[in-house]
Amino acid sequence: MSKPTLKTLAEATGLAQTTVSRALKDDPKIAIATRQRVASAAREIGYVPDRAAQRLRTGRTNVIAFVSSPHAEIIGFRGSMMAGLSEELKGTDYHVTMTPYDTDANPMRPIQNIVRNRLADGLIFSGTQPRDQRVDYLLETGFPFVTHGRTDMAGGHAWCDYDNGQFVELALERLAGQGRRTVMLFRPAPDLTYARHMTEAAVRTGTRLGLAVTHLRSVTLSSRANEIHDLVVRQIRSGCAPDAYLCPGEVPALAVIAAIGDCGLSVTDDIAVVAKQTSSVFDLIRPRIDTIHEDLHAAGASLGRLLLRRIAGEPAERLQDLHAPQERFRPERRKAVI
Amino acid sequence: MSKPTLKTLAEATGLAQTTVSRALKDDPKIAIATRQRVASAAREIGYVPDRAAQRLRTGRTNVIAFVSSPHAEIIGFRGSMMAGLSEELKGTDYHVTMTPYDTDANPMRPIQNIVRNRLADGLIFSGTQPRDQRVDYLLETGFPFVTHGRTDMAGGHAWCDYDNGQFVELALERLAGQGRRTVMLFRPAPDLTYARHMTEAAVRTGTRLGLAVTHLRSVTLSSRANEIHDLVVRQIRSGCAPDAYLCPGEVPALAVIAAIGDCGLSVTDDIAVVAKQTSSVFDLIRPRIDTIHEDLHAAGASLGRLLLRRIAGEPAERLQDLHAPQERFRPERRKAVI
DNA sequence: CAGGGGGTTTATAACGTTGCAAGCCCGTGG
DNA sequence: CCACGGGCTTGCAACGTTATAAACCCCCTG
Numbered sequence: 064m065s066k067p068t069l070k071t072l073a074e075a076t077g078l079a080q081t082t083v084s085r086a087l088k089d090d091p092k093i094a095i096a097t098r099q100r101v102a103s104a105a106r107e108i109g110y111v112p113d114r115a116a117q118r119l120r121t122g123r124t125n126v127i128a129f130v131s132s133p134h135a136e137i138i139g140f141r142g143s144m145m146a147g148l149s150e151e152l153k154g155t156d157y158h159v160t161m162t163p164y165d166t167d168a169n170p171m172r173p174i175q176n177i178v179r180n181r182l183a184d185g186l187i188f189s190g191t192q193p194r195d196q197r198v199d200y201l202l203e204t205g206f207p208f209v210t211h212g213r214t215d216m217a218g219g220h221a222w223c224d225y226d227n228g229q230f231v232e233l234a235l236e237r238l239a240g241q242g243r244r245t246v247m248l249f250r251p252a253p254d255l256t257y258a259r260h261m262t263e264a265a266v267r268t269g270t271r272l273g274l275a276v277t278h279l280r281s282v283t284l285s286s287r288a289n290e291i292h293d294l295v296v297r298q299i300r301s302g303c304a305p306d307a308y309l310c311p312g313e314v315p316a317l318a319v320i321a322a323i324g325d326c327g328l329s330v331t332d333d334i335a336v337v338a339k340q341t342s343s344v345f346d347l348i349r350p351r352i353d354t355i356h357e358d359l360h361a362a363g364a365s366l367g368r369l370l371l372r373r374i375a376g377e378p379a380e381r382l383q384d385l386h387a388p389q390e391r392f393r394p395e396r397r398k399a400v401i
Numbered sequence: 402m403s404k405p406t407l408k409t410l411a412e413a414t415g416l417a418q419t420t421v422s423r424a425l426k427d428d429p430k431i432a433i434a435t436r437q438r439v440a441s442a443a444r445e446i447g448y449v450p451d452r453a454a455q456r457l458r459t460g461r462t463n464v465i466a467f468v469s470s471p472h473a474e475i476i477g478f479r480g481s482m483m484a485g486l487s488e489e490l491k492g493t494d495y496h497v498t499m500t501p502y503d504t505d506a507n508p509m510r511p512i513q514n515i516v517r518n519r520l521a522d523g524l525i526f527s528g529t530q531p532r533d534q535r536v537d538y539l540l541e542t543g544f545p546f547v548t549h550g551r552t553d554m555a556g557g558h559a560w561c562d563y564d565n566g567q568f569v570e571l572a573l574e575r576l577a578g579q580g581r582r583t584v585m586l587f588r589p590a591p592d593l594t595y596a597r598h599m600t601e602a603a604v605r606t607g608t609r610l611g612l613a614v615t616h617l618r619s620v621t622l623s624s625r626a627n628e629i630h631d632l633v634v635r636q637i638r639s640g641c642a643p644d645a646y647l648c649p650g651e652v653p654a655l656a657v658i659a660a661i662g663d664c665g666l667s668v669t670d671d672i673a674v675v676a677k678q679t680s681s682v683f684d685l686i687r688p689r690i691d692t693i694h695e696d697l698h699a700a701g702a703s704l705g706r707l708l709l710r711r712i713a714g715e716p717a718e719r720l721q722d723l724h725a726p727q728e729r730f731r732p733e734r735r736k737a738v739i
Numbered sequence: 740c741a742g743g744g745g746g747t748t749t750a751t752a753a754c755g756t757t758g759c760a761a762g763c764c765c766g767t768g769g
Numbered sequence: 770c771c772a773c774g775g776g777c778t779t780g781c782a783a784c785g786t787t788a789t790a791a792a793c794c795c796c797c798t799g
Contacts, residue, residue, distance in 0.1 A: 066517075068755055079779045084757060094777060114518050115456040116755035119784050124453075138682075139477045149501040160498035163487040179404075180452050288685055317685035324687045344476075347626055347655035348686075349662045406785055417749045422787060432747060454785035457754050 147363025485701025
């Protein structure tokens, strides 16, 4: 007994292959009685269409590719986005593949590979830069995609982003309200678009509130945790530490908290820490710190929704989501997995 | 200009399609001069074989499916394994797809789907149970797979596992050496195979060393972090807390550390905590605790290696890896990503 | 010079699906 | 009675690849 195909089903029902195929697609040209007959025969016989054949014939893959760095992360970033994405896609017959890329090599490689081999119907990636060659390439080839993060050509493509400018503004307002005067902001790697958003907001809001906001070129959110830790220790020891650290990343925040404690100071009394929170990890960290939430689960869902609409042909101009920071953490609806 | 195919290449070189196809595969039946001619023509013209067509014709997909729960994780488990896996597969022309599954639904579903639709050439999954229906099904259908974790039929299929028994033994030896007398062990959900490994080792080693090792049915490693936290607080408040907690999971360990601190006790002086460490997060947690490492990156690589050999036809009996616990943490060779 | 036999190349036929154009049947209107 | 059209069904071809078997060519041997 080999796998049932359209042919099997055609023989079983006494219809032509073409009729069976169209009946299964609920084509209104096929009589309703026939459609039902075919459907029940298919169920009984256990027919499932062959994806490879459909793909060869139609050129559609029913696959969404999520391209991301293969780095091991201490705290799940991709995980939450994938969860939101796959939840959003449930019910459609798209499924996600995660394509890790080699950071040593050209970040274009996996994308070119996907486009040229038609490995997917649409593409999602993050870590966008103002002038992003991946975006250029995809626009040129007309391949559907959504970025997580904006670019200089954000008017022309679909994206979903977190309002990192507002995040910084909100955080600085809180710190100013607590009477802090000097704040050090850890910025993302300078080539990323949102480094700019954060810097602009920091300058603007700092001026408005009379806060001295500093940052470093040499140490960023992409730096190793121990570099961040050691930097903070040095600053405290040399007496030039700020009143507060603003950490838009969980791992850097943990490093800063550890460093402050290691110097014998208190996070609540001496130096404040405000973090961007993307998981519930800070519920388990003592001392508790102030956080502003970014909902990556929602971002994943949003990316999926936008991409489906883009694939369906909607113009990219309308497919743009800016997510606002949330004051309180909205936990996952399910149990944590260890 | 449409996409180049074998036909294009055949016309360009003046050879037959078949010849071109076989030349590209380095078939020794084709003259070396011809092979080289075809290869350079292919490079020049930018030919890439159509995956869908190859797949339809041969039935092979060049895809490895990694099936896992779509839960958002606080600390990356899948991430590290995926990193190891994809690093291992680099150079081969296999690529990984991560298939999330719906925990509400039957865990068999995604696997049946993959097998029946031939969505991959091989399968990896974890969370194995002693009598695992996924294993039964895959053995029955003859589909290549490797499990992360063992089953009762571990002699008959390929697997990679961490020696959780030895982990417990090692941890208890350390605690006994520090003079601890009572230990509470958090066990995994009871349906998982390694719950048994841990329990057996706990009983055996506890007896040998004269330690009282307890555990609970109601609270496991899969419990929510706050349940674990609250349990520990209750135990301490009611005066029935053990000398030490053994936490084979990072999130539970963080919960326990937080709970001990919240009760005003010290992790180093009053109650010891030994954790299983799978990331570098404990470098950033104060107070520092004692850990034993599980290298998930290596596990991912191992799973990939085993699966490739299984797909190549090697008998499953020889494809079994048991990883020993490591005393010291081996950090990733790359920068951390936030 | 016929008969083999390597070493190469080729024609043909699938794999399972769907788009296209055409077909059949029956009822209605001229 | 014929033409037309609507409702439904069908045959054919193609997507790009590879397995199979057959063909070709040239040289060597008897």
